[in-house]
Amino acid sequence: MAVTIKDVAKKAGVAPSTVSRVIADNPRISLDTKKRVRKAMKDLGYHPNINARNLAVRSSQAIGVIMPSSADKALQNPFFPEVLRGIGSFAHETEYSLYVSTGGNDKEVYEEVQRMVYGNRVDGIILLYSRIADPVQKFLTDNKFPFVIVGKPSEQESEITYVDNDNFKASKDLTNHLIDIGHRHIAFIGGSTELTVTVDRLNGYKSAIREANLPLPMEYMIHTEFLKSGGRDAVEQLFALDQPPTGLVVADDLMTLGVINTLEEIGLSCPEDVSLTSFNNLYLSEITTPPLTTVDIQIYKLGVQSARCLIEKAKNKDEPAKRIIVPYEIKFRQSTRTFSE
Template sequence: MPATGAPTLESVAARAGVSRATAGRVLSGSTKVSPAAREAVLQAATELHYVANQAARALVTRRSGSVALVVVEPVERFFSDSYFPLILNGAQSVLAEREVQLVLAVLSTARERERFERYARSGHVDGAILVSVHGADPLPQHLRDAGIPVVLSGRPYSQESTVPFVSTDNAVGARLAVRHLVEAGCHHIATVTGPMDMSAAQDRLEGFRAELRAHRRRVPARAVASGDFAVAGGREAMRALLEQYPELDGVFVANDQMAAGALQALAAAGRSVPADVRVVGFDDAPLAAAATPPLTTVCQPVVEMGRALATMLLRIVEGEESPESVIVQPELIVRASA
């Protein structure tokens, strides 16, 4: 006799041939089940048109079923830099597979930060992925003090931090860029840094200097200009370099947004790329291949990093105390600019 009424957790378990507890773990998003059992339960739930009662689940698990992805930047930068949607893409793909809701928060002001902290402390999210944290920002520790699991995109600014993170090996990436410029015959290599209250910018500058030292090259102060990871900032920094270090014939720019601005400044100054100045960026953002000329750049797998961040956070939410941080290796993508 066909079943009547709304399907229940018991009917899903019976159809899948597993216990009620196993079915419950699968449908609550736990990974502590075998792949075969998970597949059987999900198939049974689909066939029975089972929809979990989220409110009841929250009462049992004391979880909201949501996690936050928090970008600590002005809204304008969030929409102009492809790094953020690519991280979002990777994280969302993992969360969707686990039926976990993603809540996006872009924090530009102190008031927005305070509002988000209240929201998180009120139990609306089970954890947070923090992206583009600057300096000794207290937000990660405030959330952890409230019992909210946190993971970071990028190495923490403080060496003492114990917050787990996912990052590219930024120093290695910078060294790949500088080595390529040296091997291409550049003798006067400059750099445009990112904001120095971010570990990524610090590590890329250190990699730049380390590789030049390895080739017994000195780094004059005038070969370094500060940027802000934005197109306009890269353009202004490149103009400054052309004025203070006019003999430059190669430049490593600490992200592709700024490299696009640097290419604009070089074109405006009548410097041909790569004939007069070779340019290497960092990220392999979508704009890199579309730049004029196409941009040689250091590729970091941003979507995969977003997936790793979400996976790491869910492991902590499920009770793992201290997952190891993940450092991924970059790759140089050679195009026409260098």
């Protein structure tokens, strides 16, 4: 015989209506009561009809996660699986499922977001990027649909909930580290300037260089893809210059892997010939040769906080916009060394 709500109520020592409220995750029910009821449900093998409940409370009990442009390319970078791990962890705790975009280009991603919103497939959306003049962000804003950005919004910053690091300061600190150990020719390798994370890291780099009265030629600022191939392309450009850099600020660990490999191919060693600094503290940053000096931006925590903010916003449409800044830490390893002319 199928287990009923009454059976769960009896085992948990509560009224059937309380069980229904726990299933609906009613905030008025205490955490202790929720735990007791959920344990009774688990012990009895009771599985609520989620579709019926969702219809009743007008909730899909799902959140959408949007990759930048191509999901295929994005998932080549370990940043995205790690931030998804953080989102998924919090979603699991709150019994939400994930609906991850799979579009192969901007148009497909936009259409996918429209289907999520118009089809009531998700209660809210997390954007794993922040781009200047982003049509997806505009669509969500115009439709007053709950969303959170991982990254700083390019506009309407005070009106949008976002989770980010202080990328300007982190990049400035990283550049100053190279300056402090004697480097005078320092280049920057980053992603597209349409992405606010690139702009913030570029501006932090430029601020440190200018304050130190060091040369800042345009040729020292390379913008490419956040992939290993992007690092390769950047090295080919920078080390063809009459005055190549001796220090590099690279905006992503995966790009840095491409940088190291290409430096070796042209006969240069890190850190003997070129000092490298990077961002993200991906697992590979510890196992490269040499291990990378990199900024730990706490990717997992970015994911957890973005999911927390979105679910709060989905449950309470009047939830005010929040700005969550996750602290960073520079991990000093063996990819930099003191430089003397």
